Every structure is written in structure tokens, then in C-alpha cells.
Amino acid sequence: xxxxxxxxxxxxxxxxxxxxxxxxxxxxxxxxxxxxxxxxxxxxxxxxxxxxxxxxxxxxxxxxxxxxxxxxxxxxxxxxxxxxxxxxxxxxxxxxxxxxxxxxxxxxxxxxxxxxxxxxxxxxxxxxxxxxxxxxxxxxxxxxxxxxxxxxxxxxxxxxxxxxxxxxxxxxxxxxxxxxxxxxxxxxxxxxxxxxxxxxxxxxxxxxxxxxxxxxxxxxxxxxxxxxxxxxxxxxxxxxxxxxxxxxxxxxxxxxxxxxxxxx
Amino acid sequence: xxxxxxxxxxxxxxxxxxxxxxxxxxxxxxxxxxxxxxxxxxxxxxxxxxxxxxxxxxxxxxxxxxxxxxxxxxxxxxxxxxxxxxxxxxxxxxxxxxxxxxxxxxxxxxxxxxxxxxxxxxxxxxxxxxxxxxxxxxxxxxxxxxxxxxxxxxxxxxxxxxxxxxxxxxxxxxxxxxxxxxxxxxxxxxxxxxxxxxxxxxxxxxxxxxxxxxxxxxxxxxxxxxxxxxxxxxxxxxxxxxxxxxxxxxxxxxxxxxxxxxxxxxxxxxxxxxxxxxxxxxxxxxxxxxxxxxxxxxxxxxxxxxxxxxxxxxxxxxxxxxxxxxxxxxxxxxxxxxxxxxxxxxxxxxxxxxxxxxxxxxxxxxxxxxxxxxxxxxxxxxxxxxxxxxxxxxxxxxxxxxxxxxxxxxxxxxxxxxxxxxxxxxxxxxxxxxxxxxxxxxxxxxxx
Ligand SMILES: Nc1ncnc2c1ncn2[C@@H]1O[C@H](COP(=O)(O)OP(=O)(O)O)[C@@H](O)[C@H]1O
Ligand SMILES: [Mg+2]
Numbered sequence: 001x002x003x004x005x006x007x008x009x010x011x012x013x014x015x016x017x018x019x020x021x022x023x024x025x026x027x028x029x030x031x032x033x034x035x036x037x038x039x040x041x042x043x044x045x046x047x048x049x050x051x052x053x054x055x056x057x058x059x060x061x062x063x064x065x066x067x068x069x070x071x072x073x074x075x076x077x078x079x080x081x082x083x084x085x086x087x088x089x090x091x092x093x094x095x096x097x098x099x100x101x102x103x104x105x106x107x108x109x110x111x112x113x114x115x116x117x118x119x120x121x122x123x124x125x126x127x128x129x130x131x132x133x134x135x136x137x138x139x140x141x142x143x144x145x146x147x148x149x150x151x152x153x154x155x156x157x158x159x160x161x162x163x164x165x166x167x168x169x170x171x172x173x174x175x176x177x178x179x180x181x182x183x184x185x186x187x188x189x190x191x192x193x194x195x196x197x198x199x200x201x202x203x204x205x206x207x208x209x210x211x212x213x214x215x216x217x218x219x220x221x222x223x224x225x226x227x228x229x230x231x232x233x234x235x236x237x238x239x240x241x242x243x244x245x246x247x248x249x250x251x252x253x254x255x256x257x258x259x260x261x262x263x264x
Numbered sequence: 265x266x267x268x269x270x271x272x273x274x275x276x277x278x279x280x281x282x283x284x285x286x287x288x289x290x291x292x293x294x295x296x297x298x299x300x301x302x303x304x305x306x307x308x309x310x311x312x313x314x315x316x317x318x319x320x321x322x323x324x325x326x327x328x329x330x331x332x333x334x335x336x337x338x339x340x341x342x343x344x345x346x347x348x349x350x351x352x353x354x355x356x357x358x359x360x361x362x363x364x365x366x367x368x369x370x371x372x373x374x375x376x377x378x379x380x381x382x383x384x385x386x387x388x389x390x391x392x393x394x395x396x397x398x399x400x401x402x403x404x405x406x407x408x409x410x411x412x413x414x415x416x417x418x419x420x421x422x423x424x425x426x427x428x429x430x431x432x433x434x435x436x437x438x439x440x441x442x443x444x445x446x447x448x449x450x451x452x453x454x455x456x457x458x459x460x461x462x463x464x465x466x467x468x469x470x471x472x473x474x475x476x477x478x479x480x481x482x483x484x485x486x487x488x489x490x491x492x493x494x495x496x497x498x499x500x501x502x503x504x505x506x507x508x509x510x511x512x513x514x515x516x517x518x519x520x521x522x523x524x525x526x527x528x529x530x531x532x533x534x535x536x537x538x539x540x541x542x543x544x545x546x547x548x549x550x551x552x553x554x555x556x557x558x559x560x561x562x563x564x565x566x567x568x569x570x571x572x573x574x575x576x577x578x579x580x581x582x583x584x585x586x587x588x589x590x591x592x593x594x595x596x597x598x599x600x601x602x603x604x605x606x607x608x609x610x611x612x613x614x615x616x617x618x619x620x621x622x623x624x625x626x627x628x629x630x631x632x633x634x635x636x637x638x639x640x641x642x643x644x645x646x647x648x649x650x651x652x653x654x655x656x657x658x659x660x661x662x663x664x665x666x667x668x669x670x671x672x673x674x675x676x677x678x679x680x681x682x683x684x685x686x687x688x689x690x691x692x693x694x695x696x697x698x699x700x701x702x703x704x705x706x707x708x709x710x711x712x
Binding site: 063065068070093094095096097100101102103105107108109110119120123124170173174176177 | 520521589591592593594595596597598599600601602603605609610614
């Protein structure tokens with residue numbers, strides 16, 4: 001598995017994230033095996049693969065959320081804009097402001113909708129006045145396509161929203177800190193089809209501004225929202241390429257088995 | 265695989281209207297279990313009812329007290345011979361100098377109401393008034409020296425036996441056998457009551473007055489004990505809450521999970537199970553013998569109780585920190601909060617109700633704790649109120665549970681009533697604290 005995946009295509013933009021020979025261990029479990037990949041800016045990249053193959057693990061390496069797990073060990077390099085994020089000079093807190101994350105289960109804070117979105121900008125000092133903060137909150141909620149639904153009840157608890165609304169609120173919270181990369185770990189797995197469609201539409205929209213990496217167990221979703229797809233299997237990155245190519249003309253037999261439903 | 269083939273092809277047709285033997289057995293077992301459960305609950309309730317009934321039956325009367333209301337002439341000849349109202353000179357007159365005033369006042373009162381009891385001399389008659397009464401008048405005179413020479417009405421404590429007579433503890437028959445009180449004295453008390461000179465009313469002094477010596481149970485109050493307990497609770501709250509919460513947050517959120525933290529965890533759990541008297545010995549050795557803090561002082565009691573309460577608070581705090589869903593931490597870290605921000609902005613507010621409940625329960629436990637306090641000398645007889653904090657923390661004081669223990673050790677049966685009354689006070693404090701814990705939990709619990 002020493003292949004270094006790069007994709008030549010017409011939508012090629014500059015590389016945002018580069019992973020080189022990344023290995024992740026949880027104690028004795030070897031969860032990610034020598035993964036190298038280049039993720040482009042202003043593109044939606046989907047990670048697909050059977051359950052337990054390491055998609056979430058790899059995603060969490062990109063904002064160093066794995067640091068919070070005691071037994072987790074990450075080796076290799078991950079560069080964002082050419083800077084090694086595992087360098088000792090890098091503060092993970094600063095990194096996570098730059099690399100936003102949306103989790104599988106919507107997890108708004110048990111606070112008001114406004115405070116949910118304003119929390120990130122507040123702790124990072126992004127607003128100098130209440131008016132500026134209001135503006136950031138509104139902008140973020142608009143970007144997450146939920147403004148119209150909540151603008152009249154910004155002080156209502158975020159946890160009182162429906163599942164789909166909660167997830168869009170979490171997206172608003174993530175984009176409020178002005179990140180450059182947005183990581184999404186199965187953001188629609190807890191949502192109904194209508195909410196899923198709304199979030200997918202939103203993801204497509206977010207691509208104009210961010211490099212979006214989305215983990216999904218649904219191949220249809222990957223096909224719908226992403227431009228690039230990476231297929232993981234048992235901790236290996238088996239295949240990475242244009243989404244259309246992966247789904248129509250997979251190079252690896254394992255990829256083919258998976259998308260035709262024989263493994264997973 | 266072989267079991268499948270072992271199942272008969274078609275089970276014989278069975279009616280749902282007839283219970284099978286298995287079902288019957290199962291239902292009977294369930295019934296039996298329910299009966300056992302109800303018996304257990306009933307037994308517990310019965311014990312509670314008996315306990316409460318005995319305590320309330322014995323103790324409620326301590327909230328009522330019999331007083332003799334008499335106009336007392338504060339004769340200048342006896343109290344201030346020089347007539348200069350020099351406070352130092354007035355203070356020189358001891359309580360013995362006040363005793364005749366009361367005797368005179370009682371004699372005059374009896375005369376005016378036309379009370380004459382056969383076979384009761386003036387000295388015996390005087391004994392129906394508490395030995396505390398002269399001190400009562402003396403305190404008044406020292407506070408108001410200008411009133412010497414006038415006649416003032418006083419509510420003087422009646423003797424404990426007389427008080428007991430009106431509460432049903434003493435009867436004419438028992439008085440005949442009692443060297444401390446005679447039937448004639450009881451008749452006098454009865455006559456005074458009819459004349460309106462003797463009343464039984466609410467006993468505020470029971471809550472506010474300090475303890476009294478063996479001979480005057482009627483004057484004994486809980487003031488010093490309540491204040492001492494309050495001071496100790498303050499010390500415990502100020503020390504145990506921040507230390508306990510800080511330790512729990514560190515252990516739960518920051519400390520690496522390794523053998524050392526496991527060891528600490530086990531030891532904290534064990535500490536919670538250490539008999540409280542051991543903490544008393546520790547307190548005696550460290551705080552009194554080594555650090556040289558004064559005996560009987562609330563500060564020492566508070567420190568010992570802090571040691572005792574810490575494990576309770578730490579365990580409760582850790583449990584409530586653990587119960588905060590990890591997704592909240594992820595959410596905070598995900599937007600770039602530091603670990604500390606995640607804990608203080610999000611986890612701690614969610615854990616607060618549990619922490620508060622644990623703290624209050626720990627405090628309630630500490631409030632009722634007796635054994636360690638006996639060892640650090642809080643069982644001493646203390647009649648002086650401790651000063652205001654912070655100096656007051658170093659003055660001798662008593663504590664509620666120790667006062668109860670102390671009173672049950674005294675000979676006079678009137679102290680049994682006082683002890684039960686003190687138990688009621690302690691129970692009221694505990695119920696109030698637990699109610700506060702429940703209210704806090706309800707109020708701050710986030711249901712959204
Ligand atoms: N916190 C953890 N501790 C130990 N092992 C873990 C942890 N998280 C994930 N793993 C292991 O790492 C492997 C990859 O898991 P994950 O990245 O969650 O898979 P996916 O998201 O693709 O379903 C699995 O074998 C899983 O058991
Ligand atoms: Mg996953």
C-alpha cells in the first residue's frame with residue numbers, strides 16, 4: 001500500500017490536505033494502515049467503506065480529535081496548506097478552529113440557538129461587538145440554510161429543534177468559526193430523507209467556500225454530493241478517485257465488490 | 265441443529281383459557297415476590313413510624329416551657345448599696361444576692377392571690393422557681409442598671425420538675441417518692457397557674473440558649489450547639505466543595521488513565537468507607553497534637569468533617585461528570601475550545617445539579633456525625649457562645665449530635681426530653697437540607 005493517490009481531472013484545484021503514510025493504532029488495534037492521500041480545496045471528498053474500516057478514525061486525524069483518546073497513536077504526516085498539523089508547535093485548539101467538524105449524532109449544546117452558534121466566535125474572539133456577533137450568527141445560520149426556521153426563536157434551546165434542524169445548527173456552529181476545512185462524520189445517518197436532502201444540498205453549497213470531507217455509509221449519498229471518493233477497507237485506502245470513475249469504473253476488485261453490495 | 269428436529273412436529277392443541285402448570289408456577293412466584301417486597305417496605309415504614317412517634321412523643325414538649333410570671337422588686341438596698349449605679353459595684357453582687365428578691369416576689373405573689381399551701385415553707389416554695397432565675401434577673405439588671413429601685417415583671421423559668429408536671433412527666437404520686445419535688449410544691453404550682461402567675465408557652469430559649477448544668481435542665485438550650493454545627497458546616501463547605509470538585513475534575517477530565525489514577529480512585533472509594541471515628545483519631549493527632557489547634561473548636565471539627573466529606577463529594581462529582589454525554593465534550597472541542605473551556609463552559613454546568621446534591625448530602629452526613637467530634641473534645645460543656653467568624657471558629661463550641669449524646673448521659677429525666685427535642689431540631693435541619701438538594705436538582709436539571 002505505498003501508492004500515493006493523486007487525481008488528475010478537470011475540476012482539479014489546489015491541494016488542501018496532504019496525508020503521507022498515516023498509521024493509527026488504538027492500543028493493539030491497527031486502525032489505519034499507511035494511508036496517503038491528497039484532498040483538494042473547494043471540493044467535496046467522500047470517504048466510503050464498510051463499517052469499522054477506519055473512515056471516522058482517519059477523519060478525526062485531520063483535526064486531531066484523536067488526541068482526546070488516550071490509547072490512540074497517530075504516525076505519519078498530515079499537512080494542511082503544506083504545514084504539518086502534528087508538528088509540536090501546532091496547538092490542536094487553534095487547528096480545530098481552522099478545521100471544523102460535524103458529528104454523526106447532532107450534538108448541539110444545551111443552550112440557546114444563538115449561543116450555540118456564537119460560542120466558537122466568542123472563544124476565538126472573532127467579534128468585537130454584540131452587533132458583529134449578531135452578524136456572524138445570522139450569516140452562519142443562513143449558510144447552514146436554517147435561518148428562516150429559527151430567526152424568530154434564537155433564544156430557544158438548540159436541543160428543542162428537530163433532528164435535521166439540530167444537524168444544520170451544528171453545521172452553522174462549525175462554519176461560524178470561519179474554518180477552511182469542514183469534516184463531516186456521517187452527518188445524515190440520524191436524519192430522515194427530507195432532512196438528509198436539505199443537508200446534502202447544503203453540503204454542495206458549502207463546497208464553494210470550504211474543502212469538505214464527508215464520511216458516509218451511503219454510496220448514493222457519496223455519488224450525489226462528492227466530486228472525489230475514497231474507498232477504505234480494513235484500514236487501507238483501497239482506491240481514491242473521481243466519484244464518477246469510482247462508481248462506474250472501479251479499478252480495484254474490493255471497491256467493485258463493495259459498490260455492487262458484495263462486501264459491507 | 266439437533267434440537268430443531270427434536271421439537272415435535274405439531275404441538276398438541278392447548279387452550280388459552282386454561283393456565284398451564286408452568287404459567288401458574290410463574291405467576292405464584294411473582295405474587296410471592298411482591299408480598300415479600302411489600303413486607304419489606306411495610307417493615308421499613310413501621311420502623312420509621314415508631315422512631316418518629318417516640319422522638320416526637322418524647323421531644324415535642326421541649327419546645328414548650330413553664331414560666332412563673334412575677335413582678336420583682338429590684339431593691340436598691342440589695343443590688344446597689346452605694347446608690348451610685350456604678351456598674352462594677354453592681355456586678356459584684358452575685359446570683360446569691362438575687363435569690364431573696366425572688367423569694368420575696370413569690371411570697372408577695374402568693375399573698376396577693378390568696379394562695380396558702382399547708383406544710384410548705386418559704387424555702388420549699390422558692391424551689392419551684394429554677395436556679396437559673398437569679399442569673400436571669402442579674403443579667404437584666406446589669407444590662408439596665410437604671411431600673412434598680414423599680415419593680416419589673418419577669419418571666420422566670422419554673423423548676424424542671426414543675427415544668428415536667430405540666431407536661432405529664434411528673435405526677436403527684438411520683439412527686440411523693442421524689443426527693444427533689446414534693447406534692448405540696450405541685451399544689452402550689454397548680455394554684456399559681458389558676459391565679460395566672462404560671463404559664464406554659466413556646467420555648468424560644470430551647471433554640472437560642474446555651475447548655476445548662478445538671479441541676480437546671482429547664483434552662484438548657486441548643487444555641488451553642490447549633491452555632492457550633494453551623495460554623496463546622498461553613499468550614500466543610502468552604503474547604504470540601506472546592507477541593508472535592510477540583511480533584512474530581514482533574515481526575516475525571518484531565519488525569520491520564522493509568523495505574524496511579526486507578527490506585528487513587530480505589531483509595532477514594534475506600535476512604536468513603538472508613539469509620540468516622542478513625543477520622544477523629546486522625547484529627548486529634550494532626551490538628552490538635554501536631555498543629556496545635558485548640559480543642560473543642562469548630563475549626564478542628566470542620567477540618568475533620570471535611571476529610572470525611574471529601575470522598576462523598578468526589579464520588580458524587582465524578583459520577584455526575586461521567587453522566588455528561590461525551591458528545592458535548594466533542595462538540596466543544598470540535599469548535600476549538602480548549603479542554604478547560606469545554607469542561608468549565610459545558611460539562612460543569614451540566615454536572616452542577618449532581619455536584620450540589622452530592623455536596624448537600626455530604627454536608628447532611630457531616631452534620632449528623634458524632635464520633636469524630638467526641639475525640640477532638642467537642643463533648644465539653646460549653647456555656648459561652650463562640651465569637652463571630654473568623655475568630656469564632658477557634659472558640660470552644662458544641663455540636664448538635666454531640667449535644668444530644670451529652671444530654672442522654674445526664675441523670676435528670678428532664679434531659680431525656682431535651683435530647684429528643686434536639687433530635688427533632690437535627691432532623692428538621694437534615695430534612696431541610698435534603699429538600700434543598702431535591703429542589704436544586706429539579707431546578708437545574710436540564711431537560712432539554
Ligand atoms: N476509541 C476507540 N478505541 C479503540 N478502538 C477504536 C476506537 N475508535 C475506533 N476504534 C477501532 O478502530 C477501527 C476503525 O473504527 P472507525 O474509524 O470508527 O470505523 P468507521 O468509522 O469506518 O466505521 C475499528 O476497528 C474500531 O474498533
Ligand atoms: Mg464511523
